[in-house]
Every structure is written in structure tokens, then in C-alpha cells.
Amino acid sequence: MLQSLRIENFALIDQLELELGQGLHVLTGETGAGKSILLDAIDCVLGGKPGGRPIRSGCDRALLEATFALSPDLATWLQEQAIEAIEDSLICSRELVQSSNGLRSRSRVNGVLVNRQQLAELRRHLVEITAQGQTVALGQTAQQRDWLDSFGGESLAKQRQGVALAYAAYREAAQTLETRRQSDRDRLRQQDLDRFQLEELTQAELSDPEELTQLSQERDRLAHVAELQQQSYRVYQALDQSEEAGSACDRLGEAEQGLTQMVVFDPSLQPWLQLLQEAIAQVQEVSRQLYRYGEGLESDPDRLAAVGDRIQLLKQLCRKYGPELKDAIAYQQELQQRLADDNDENQSLEYWEAELAQRQQTLIEESACLTALRQATAQTLEQKLIAELAPLAMERVRFQVELQPLSEPGPTGAEQVCFRFSPNPGEPLQPLSETASGGEMSRFLLALKLCFSEADPVGTLVFDEIDAGVSGRVSQAIAEKLQQLGRRHQVLCVTHQPLIAALADHHYRVRKQVSGDRTHVELEALRDRDQRRQELAELAGGNSAEEAISFADSLLKQAEASGPASTAKPNTNKPKRATKR
Incomplete structure (x- = not known):
């Protein structure tokens, strides 16, 4: 879970410190107010590529720092990287420096410099950012396979590990056999050379140095x-x-x-x-x-x-x-001894051929068990995902998890996983990446996250205007789904929909302010009902008209009637309003 975010001189933000809790966090504000800058900062501090001009105008350095609660998975990762934990926290920081040679950056985890590969590996445990047009992972078969396997729980994960071990053993035997074959070929070639040389020396009848x-x-x-x-x-x-x-x-x-x-x-x-x-x-x-x-x-x-x-x-x-001639005579004697002693290695080619066949059979059997578990898991996922999509104005959607056999088993099994999707009745099932629109992909991913909410190791889910372009009814359904996700994850959501903002555990307003001749972004935590009602009214009507206020009141009453948005702990670390240096 993301506990705090500190930003200095990033885009239009001169200085901002934000402390976060659990549950659903909503960022609202006018278009262009800078809401997405906060998400860009989270993306950047975790290794994302900075935008066009990430450093605030007039500055030559920007600093981003994100502090996460330390989970068992993160503690294991830190131990593997020989990085010490800091008071049960994990702190990611990134410094951006503008020089005559261009933009340079350095990333650290708990003060230790890390490379891009380490940061990408760490990011998978921390945050997942979803925005319309950025749901590329949905179309990747490898990602779909990992999602299916994680949905299968511990038994499927254990079986997949068994396949990985069987594949490693099979590859080891295959490499050993190939090495032995190559060694045998080299040995036979050397024998031929030795015999030729010995014959040449023997015919010379060497005896006297x-x-x-x-x-x-x-x-x-x-x-x-x-x-x-x-x-x-x-x-x-x-x-x-x-x-x-x-x-x-x-x-x-x-x-x-x-x-x-x-x-x-x-x-x-x-x-x-x-x-x-x-x-x-x-x-x-x-x-x-x-x-x-x-x-x-x-x-x-x-x-x-x-x-x-x-x-x-x-x-x-x-x-x-x-x-010297004495050396040639000595070499002749060496060849005679070498050919006399040239016996095959202890383990013959036949042994390793049999071993390879046995390990291949083990891999096939382990992969078959994994396939059976995936088939059962796929049926459960299909049913659950369709049920989650129905309230999102996708009542007649069809979804299928297709297991496409591979020519031979690999470290992840004997099949490729492909999510096939048909949003409209009468249309054939096609790969998800080829048929779903941006809005459908966003809703699909939201439903998928709900299916995986119990098993997903990622603590923080970020949604950037996932509700763009949908109707009020669908917005209400998305709001309820986000609220549901907030019960098991920390959720950050940028939205323009009052229906979604009303259900937030933590509501923040983002706006631009001009001081002198400089523009900066400010973030304000809306803690009381009046502040939230005013913001919801502005989202609904663009002004403070009586109708908009009345609508905002009704939204808040509905949210209060539904009870707490999550079983999340209250945000004891209250968000701080951004300040300007």
C-alpha cells in the first residue's frame, strides 16, 4: 500500500506531500487541473518514462519519493537484493536532473541505487496503473496466463512450480546430452587425429634422439x-x-x-x-x-x-x-598411451538419452496436470467474470478462456492462454485485444481485478478516468465496483463522475493556482460534508445551482446509507494540502 508521496519540482507541482490510507481515494478537479500529474509522478518514481518536460520550468532538478508499507513479498524482494528495510517501509525515490547533455535520472530503493530491471520487477508488487488506451497488458497472452494461474490459487501455483522444476530438469538433461554428444564427437575426431599422427610418427621409425x-x-x-x-x-x-x-x-x-x-x-x-x-x-x-x-x-x-x-x-x-626430435619421439609415446587409455566416460550416451526421455515424460505428465487445473479454473473465471461484467452494461457479453496447445511443453506448461471476447450478441469470440473498445477494455479490467482481488499481490490499484465516456448508469456500476475493490486494495481513481466521487473513502480536489506569474498545482483533502457536497455539485452541474447542490446531497445520502466504502482502516495519516515554496 502506498503510504505517502512527496513531489518536488515535477511538471506544474513545486512541492507536494500527500499521506494516504486504505480504501478508495478519488481525485477530482477541472480538466487540465493536474490530476494526471499525480499519477504520472507515481508512474515515474517506479521507473516509468518521464513526459516531455518533467522538471518544473526554471528548475534543473526534480525529486519524487513514494513510501510503501512493507509486505512479506516486498520483504523477500529486499532480502534478495541485499537492501535493508527502513522501519517496516519501502521507499522508492527518483531524482531527475536536467543538464547540458539532456535529462538524467537516478532511482533508489531505501537509499540504495537500483537499475531499471530491478525497479520493473519491484513495480509488479507495488502499483498497477490503468487508463483508457493503456490496457496493453490485457492483450498479452503471457499476462493472461499469469492472471488465470493466480486466479487458480495455491494448488495451481504449486502445480505450475512443479512444471517449472520438471522443465528445468528436462532442459538440464537435454543440455547434458548435447554436451556429451558434442564431447563424443570431439573425442572421436581427436581419436582420428591421434591415430593419423601416430601412424605418421610410427612410419618414420623414430628411435634415436x-x-x-x-x-x-x-x-x-x-x-x-x-x-x-x-x-x-x-x-x-x-x-x-x-x-x-x-x-x-x-x-x-x-x-x-x-x-x-x-x-x-x-x-x-x-x-x-x-x-x-x-x-x-x-x-x-x-x-x-x-x-x-x-x-x-x-x-x-x-x-x-x-x-x-x-x-x-x-x-x-x-x-x-x-x-626437437626428442620431443617428437616423446609425443609419439604419449599418443600410444592416450589411444591405449581412451575409454568412454562413465555415463554413456545411451544413459543420458534414456534420462532425457524419462524427464520429458515427467514434464508431459506435470504439464497435463497443470492443463487440467487451468481448464477447471478457466470455467470458474469465465462464470465469475461474466457476472462481474453484467452490472457494467455488458449483460450479454460472452467471454472464454482458450487454452491453445503448444508444440511442446515449456516452463509455464503445454498451452498458451488466450482471453476471447464478444461484447455483442451474434458476433464471434475473438482475442480480447482485437475486439474490445477502450471503454470495454477498461470495464473488463475492472471486472478482472474484482475477480482477482483476493489473490492479487499488488497493493495499490490506480485508475485514470476509467469512467470516461460512459453513461450515468454505468458510472454508478463502476463506482460500486471501485468501492468493492477498495475493500481489499488501496484504490486511487481520477474521475469526473460525481457518482464515483460520492462513494470515495478519501476525496481530494486538485486545482491550479497562479501566484504572481507562476502556475502551480495544489491538492486539498475534502474532509467535511460541505466541502464534498460543493465539489460534487460542481462535478454535476459546473456551478453551485440549487439543483446541483440537491443532487450532490442525494449522492452523499446514498453513499452514507450504503455504509463505509470498505473495511479499510481509517486514514489516520491525514492528507496534507500541497504547499508552495
């Missing part, structure tokens, strides 16, 4: 056979076969003879002689080995080509699986 180095050396030797033969012969001659300058062996031999003669006279030179003799033996051995090496060298183009091909293959494998 140093093979590439050894082959490179062999390639160099094969590629330079002629040079190696020539150089080995030259070295051989220099060591042992040179005739012109004497070979190294000859010169060393001469040195050995001289050192041998020296040892005769100085035995301490014997170790040097021994070293020289060993050097001569080593030079002679090198000479012999080089001779054999040169003799053994042969040109082998085929082997050279084979070595080159092998080197190219190993380098290619190193680029793919290396960078």
Missing part, C-alpha cells in the same frame, strides 16, 4: 667425398710420404736420433725422448688411418639423396611435433 645430428654429419661427408679424399692424401703425404721437404715422420726421426745421442750424456732427458717416440708412433698411426680413410671414401649419390630425404622428413616432424 640424435639421429638428425648424425644424419646431418653423414650428409656433409657424402657431399664432400672428393674434397675429403684430396685432403686426406695431402695430410698423409705431409706426415709420412713427402720427398721434397721431408715428411713429418722423417723430421721427427731425425729429432729422435739427436735426442738419443743427448741422452747418452744426460740421462735426465730420457722422459723427453720417450714422449718424442710416442709422438712419432701417433703420427705414423694417423698417417696409416688417413691412408685407409682416403682409400675407403667412395661417392654414393643414392645414399646422399636418401640421407637428404630422411633429414627433410625428420625436420618436418620436428616442426609439427617438436621442436
Whole structure:
């Protein structure tokens, strides 16, 4: 329930503080007096889009603040959003600021900044505003389904929750199965790749990590056979076969003879002689080995080509699986182990296919139970709604709740709900949004709210000129319905009909005042009978003529005779007249 509303510098309102109670609240006043500005402020503070120039002329900032009584649903929402309650209240505020970059706004709940999505979610628990031309929700099948389900009460709500849980379980199994299928496809593709790579590495017959180095050396030797033969012969001659300058062996031999003669006279030179003799033996051995090496060298183009091909293959494998040959060999061993150990996961595809089928069957069964409950609820709603519409000059209306099957069950069941309506005898039933006029839609929604008044969680219902363009008889019926709604909800209604205003629990007059060169909107609570009689007379006749006063008196007497408009608590927080700063 809306407890208070504070407005600063919004449209034509400079400052207004209004405290509200329970029951039916009526706002009256001349056309253009600013009644709808109050409703616009309520809409705006709860996230509605501001009008063309929402900030009062001459100001750069507007503030809107609405305080609501804290219900269990609201307390749960605050807890979910980690927002603390303030003395059992929920305070929504919105600041509008005009800057060079345009209009900016910030919304808070109990002082905590909230985004548009949070505010839209919260609004569904607080206020519902209805005006002619703004009953779009009536034509939305999702909204119609939610209305039908709420009318069905706890049993239907519980079954719908069961469907939602069954659908969640079904979707989980479907996603798991798809993940497993994708994983299985990936695994099989990886197996194919692993087998291909292993075959490639196996065919290469890798074993020695140093093979590439050894082959490179062999390639160099094969590629330079002629040079190696020539150089080995030259070295051989220099060591042992040179005739012109004497070979190294000859010169060393001469040195050995001289050192041998020296040892005769100085035995301490014997170790040097021994070293020289060993050097001569080593030079002679090198000479012999080089001779054999040169003799053994042969040109082998085929082997050279084979070595080159092998080197190219190993380098290619190193680029793919290396960078070193030892890495390629290690990867080959890893592939062998991976393919040997590649077993399917614990739960096979067949398991999850069976699980999906079972959960789908559960969803179908739960949805069928929900459908049966909706069918029974639809019949009750049809009867009750037609009964509520009859006093609103819609005695011969036909109404049907059609359950249109879906191709497969979803989180809200296996059908789409469509309200079908025929206001005139002989005309076929059609979707409500396609056949009802603005006035019919308003009355339909009023009747619908009466049907849902016990289950509807929204505490405050706002009607903006819902009675426009209807006859006096229908106005009287609408007034009685609004009074009836006020017994379970807080109802705010903007009206020009004295028949409706007479039945209000709380009556406010809205008017424009000019102070100096500025216009502002004032709101006055009409607390005594004389004030109300005068206002009703003006609504009825536009002046204070005796006939209008007499009519107003009769309306008040009828209202008094009918007893209190609601079982609502009295408005202990008396409305305050708007003041101007």
C-alpha cells in the first residue's frame, strides 16, 4: 500500500506531500487541473518514462519519493537484493536532473541505487496503473496466463512450480546430452587425429634422439667425398710420404736420433725422448688411418639423396611435433598411451538419452496436470467474470478462456492462454485485444481485478478516468465496483463522475493556482460534508445551482446509507494540502 508521496519540482507541482490510507481515494478537479500529474509522478518514481518536460520550468532538478508499507513479498524482494528495510517501509525515490547533455535520472530503493530491471520487477508488487488506451497488458497472452494461474490459487501455483522444476530438469538433461554428444564427437575426431599422427610418427621409425645430428654429419661427408679424399692424401703425404721437404715422420726421426745421442750424456732427458717416440708412433698411426680413410671414401649419390630425404622428413616432424626430435619421439609415446587409455566416460550416451526421455515424460505428465487445473479454473473465471461484467452494461457479453496447445511443453506448461471476447450478441469470440473498445477494455479490467482481488499481490490499484465516456448508469456500476475493490486494495481513481466521487473513502480536489506569474498545482483533502457536497455539485452541474447542490446531497445520502466504502482502516495519516515554496 502506498503510504505517502512527496513531489518536488515535477511538471506544474513545486512541492507536494500527500499521506494516504486504505480504501478508495478519488481525485477530482477541472480538466487540465493536474490530476494526471499525480499519477504520472507515481508512474515515474517506479521507473516509468518521464513526459516531455518533467522538471518544473526554471528548475534543473526534480525529486519524487513514494513510501510503501512493507509486505512479506516486498520483504523477500529486499532480502534478495541485499537492501535493508527502513522501519517496516519501502521507499522508492527518483531524482531527475536536467543538464547540458539532456535529462538524467537516478532511482533508489531505501537509499540504495537500483537499475531499471530491478525497479520493473519491484513495480509488479507495488502499483498497477490503468487508463483508457493503456490496457496493453490485457492483450498479452503471457499476462493472461499469469492472471488465470493466480486466479487458480495455491494448488495451481504449486502445480505450475512443479512444471517449472520438471522443465528445468528436462532442459538440464537435454543440455547434458548435447554436451556429451558434442564431447563424443570431439573425442572421436581427436581419436582420428591421434591415430593419423601416430601412424605418421610410427612410419618414420623414430628411435634415436640424435639421429638428425648424425644424419646431418653423414650428409656433409657424402657431399664432400672428393674434397675429403684430396685432403686426406695431402695430410698423409705431409706426415709420412713427402720427398721434397721431408715428411713429418722423417723430421721427427731425425729429432729422435739427436735426442738419443743427448741422452747418452744426460740421462735426465730420457722422459723427453720417450714422449718424442710416442709422438712419432701417433703420427705414423694417423698417417696409416688417413691412408685407409682416403682409400675407403667412395661417392654414393643414392645414399646422399636418401640421407637428404630422411633429414627433410625428420625436420618436418620436428616442426609439427617438436621442436626437437626428442620431443617428437616423446609425443609419439604419449599418443600410444592416450589411444591405449581412451575409454568412454562413465555415463554413456545411451544413459543420458534414456534420462532425457524419462524427464520429458515427467514434464508431459506435470504439464497435463497443470492443463487440467487451468481448464477447471478457466470455467470458474469465465462464470465469475461474466457476472462481474453484467452490472457494467455488458449483460450479454460472452467471454472464454482458450487454452491453445503448444508444440511442446515449456516452463509455464503445454498451452498458451488466450482471453476471447464478444461484447455483442451474434458476433464471434475473438482475442480480447482485437475486439474490445477502450471503454470495454477498461470495464473488463475492472471486472478482472474484482475477480482477482483476493489473490492479487499488488497493493495499490490506480485508475485514470476509467469512467470516461460512459453513461450515468454505468458510472454508478463502476463506482460500486471501485468501492468493492477498495475493500481489499488501496484504490486511487481520477474521475469526473460525481457518482464515483460520492462513494470515495478519501476525496481530494486538485486545482491550479497562479501566484504572481507562476502556475502551480495544489491538492486539498475534502474532509467535511460541505466541502464534498460543493465539489460534487460542481462535478454535476459546473456551478453551485440549487439543483446541483440537491443532487450532490442525494449522492452523499446514498453513499452514507450504503455504509463505509470498505473495511479499510481509517486514514489516520491525514492528507496534507500541497504547499508552495
